[in-house]
Amino acid sequence: QITLKESGPTLVKPTQTLTLTCTFSGFSVNTGGEGVGWIRQPPGKALEWLALIYWNDDRRYSPSLRSRLAITKDTSKNQVVLTMTNMDPVDTATYFCVHKLDRVDWFDPWGQGTLVTVSS
Amino acid sequence: SYVLTQPPSVSVAPGKTARITCGGNNIGSKGVHWYQQKPGQAPVVVIYDDSDRPSGIPERFSGSNSGNTATLTISRVEAGDEADYSCQVWDRSSDLPAFGGGTKLTVL
Numbered sequence: 001q002i003t004l005k006e007s008g009p010t011l012v013k014p015t016q017t018l019t020l021t022c023t024f025s026g027f028s029v030n031t032g033g034e035g036v037g038w039i040r041q042p043p044g045k046a047l048e049w050l051a052l053i054y055w056n057d058d059r060r061y062s063p064s065l066r067s068r069l070a071i072t073k074d075t076s077k078n079q080v081v082l083t084m085t086n087m088d089p090v091d092t093a094t095y096f097c098v099h100k101l102d103r104v105d106w107f108d109p110w111g112q113g114t115l116v117t118v119s120s
Numbered sequence: 121s122y123v124l125t126q127p128p129s130v131s132v133a134p135g136k137t138a139r140i141t142c143g144g145n146n147i148g149s150k151g152v153h154w155y156q157q158k159p160g161q162a163p164v165v166v167i168y169d170d171s172d173r174p175s176g177i178p179e180r181f182s183g184s185n186s187g188n189t190a191t192l193t194i195s196r197v198e199a200g201d202e203a204d205y206s207c208q209v210w211d212r213s214s215d216l217p218a219f220g221g222g223t224k225l226t227v228l
Contacts, residue, residue: 039219047155047163047206047219060216063121096162105210105217106153108174110162 002026004036004097004111011117018084018116022097029055029073029080035100036073036080037107040093048093051082054102087118122211124220131226138194140223142207145188150209152190154183157204157222166205167192194225202227 008020020038027034037052037060051071052060061069070083084091094115098107125143132138142152152170155163165174167183170190180195194201207220 046221047208049217049219062216063214104168105151106165106168106208107163107217108165108168110164112162 002099002109004099004109006095006097006111006114008095008114008116010115011119012087013120014088014118016087018082018087018091020082020084020095020097020114020116022080022082022111024078024080024097024099024111027099028075028078029053030075031055033102035102037098037100038071038082039096039098039107039110040091041096041113042090042093045093050084050095052100053080058102089118092116092118121214121216122209122218124207124209124218126205126207126220126223128221129224129226131228132194132197133228134197134199136197138197138201138225140192140194140205140225142190142192142220143188144190144209144218147188147190147209148186150185150212152183152185153208154181154192155206155208156201157206158202163206197225197227199227201225 004024035054038050053071068085073080094113096113097111154167156166157163166181170185171183182193204222206222
């Protein structure tokens, strides 16, 4: 059974850098075909895909946020880390960690999500 | 980027059939995936690759995709089906995913 859980700050100030950690079990991101990504959802709004990293270190980023994002993996800890620089109040959202196989086009399962508020 | 359009809301009486659409340019050529999200919970896949159901998802949930519209159909709607439903595709031209704006299903 695959599970993922997000962790990180619940409150960040504008201009700060957000660092979120996804800790997962039930698979290894070292195994061929495996991938982990991040998707966010502002309150009452639509899902927005952010970034994805695969077993072979192939990384994908949302074009609109590419300059602010970095995704890395730590296979020894079963973790994937997302950093987002220069946070703004519009980045207030629930951030979800998701599992993806490179041979399929959907995300399954999802972590429970973590709400990050950007405010001074 | 590839744009997916969903109606903001759909209402249906219990026991009736709900249809939620997802529009996109030639979406029929892409695989469409549907997520159900109940308040305070993470999204769950209810349909993948247009019409396949993951294990554990009731047969009442079905999907179709043709032309410029994909449709999620929920038959014999129950109160527990009330949720937000979002469609998603993988855009081959950019090799990136795209999500629809989501549809709130209300069971009257």
